[in-house]
Amino acid sequence: MTTMTKPEEDAVPAAPEAFLSVRDLYVRFSTEDGIVKAVDGLSFDLERGKTLGIVGESGSGKSVTNLTVLGLHNPRTTEVAGEIVLDGQELTGASNRTLERLRGDKMAMIFQDSLTALSPYYTVGRQIAEPYVKHRGVSKREGRARAIEMLEKVGIPQPKLRVDDYPHQFSGGMRQRAMIAMALVCNPDLLIADEPTTALDVTVQAQILDLLKDLQQEFGSAIILITHDLGVVSNVADDLLVMYAGKAVERGSVRELIHEPQHPYTWGLLGSMPRLMSDVTEPLTPIPGAPPSLLSPPPGCAFHPRCGFTDLVGGGRCSAERPVLPDGRGSACHLTDEQKRSVFIETIQPRLG
């Protein structure tokens, strides 16, 4: 662990009381080309039983953040600074042994592609039972019984037969269910779902999201749902965090973010989302340009090269000064609250239809 001096302008949210509290998290990878600032001063809280959606483009640092929470980053090439507190326990400096005990038991993760994320060499049942056998110290027979119970819970037909199948014998949706069963086998308090529905058919997506919601009600887990699809999170999450270039740019409840988004990047995300009701001739409005390189992110607001509203701020502030994300509801943008409201109502909302 190395301590890094934290930039002045970063606001420090109130002392951690939440179940999961991430404070000023910095994650840096050293690569041959230089240092990648994958996560750059991120803070958020999550209560028990709540769902936080983290939204952003690929490479915005969503997945890295959550791998760091579980301690799955490569310690040799990764530098982590900041605080991750899970239920009063500090995780950033924790030993590998401590993390091993927490992983799969108190915190679990669902990965995006269930075909590559499940081992092809072992049966589904064995893979589900493994963490239960390890963390609960039960016999293999009890682990198998638990695996059957979990498969039934996530809606796999004939779980007694399917428990001995290999992952490639399952369909995509069933594999994702099996992965959820594996993540929930020890009733984790924190469940991180990294794009759990991206690789699935739309009809199966809805089923999987419903399943996650039901299981959350049953187990009372806190869920972090990582996605690039605002449509997915808006149905499931309570709060949203929009990430861009390793930083949080907007935070608020789902209602607030969908109905009065404040950050030009969030506007862009909403604009690039196809809507069922809109006219087919109505073109989508994608965000121009590409996400910035995290090797040398743009100075000031990282979004300014792609932002259409820098003129409203003026004085070159966007390219010089890094905007601050306030506590609670708010966005990291130099536009005034009045400007954000009027721009959204006058130019963005009509386009969204």
Place this chain on the structure above:
Amino acid sequence: MLRFLVRRTLGAVVILLFISAFTFFLFFAIPHDPALLSCGKNCTPDNLKIIHHNLGLDHPVPVQYYHYMVRIFTGHRFTAGNCPAPCFGYSFANSEPVWPTLMDRLPTTLSLAVGGMAVFLLIGLGTGMIAAWKRGTMIDKIFSSASLVLSSLQIYFVGPIVLALLVYNNHILDQPKYVPFTDNPVAWFNGLLIPWCVLSIIFTANYTRMARSTMIEQLQEEHVRTAAAKGMSSRYVFFRYAWRGSLIPIVTILGIDLGSLLGGAMITEWTFQLAGLGRLALDSVTKTDLPMLMGVMLFSAALIVLFNIIVDAAYAFIDPRVRLS
């Protein structure tokens, strides 16, 4: 599994037919008359003609090939001597049928090849895994650079040096020799220890590097990360998840390497003067004993094909996706 074996056996028969035909016609491509060998000093054209007839050389080549193949199953009585089935021809240079000689030499070559394989799999995979486990450390660097150096040491270079250092000058180890395992297992082991090690040096070095790189590759796999995310210990993740996945490429390369292993065993036999199939092949070349050479080639090919079937069957045990499809 049964269907797999039947299919592969049929495929093997076809391959062996091709190899036998190729070898047989190569036999006649050489500007050499086998009959001259049995004709003696005052060879008259009439004598030569009789010998040609006795050897069946007056038939067209395809007919001779047909006879050769049929005699494998039926046996044949040559004027020079009897050749019971399986008859792979009669060696006029040695005045004996080919098959018993092959069977006599086989245990030496098989002991050498299988023992050498055991040595390079154990040491090569072991050091490769240690290097992957400790990657980036001093141990990894030592193993990796040592394997680079060792992979360029040829058998016929290392063999005599080892003999000179360990046997002739310092008498640390016994002179390499072949004692049948059934006679005396300890003597069998002692006699073959040096040949095994010398034969496996290059293989060991290559398998160290391969095991290291496939393990490191496997450790980046998503399902290996999932296992870590479940809280399984790093040792468990390494040995259960990553190791299982890295077996597939290793077994694939092993299947390809079997041919060069047999070739290496033959060079080793020559280096240490062991009477195996390799020595037999070389002696047959110098004596232009073509029936014997043909037998050795066909038999070695059959061995390699057989080992490859075993390797392919091993896939099914390693990867359930192969087993079920």
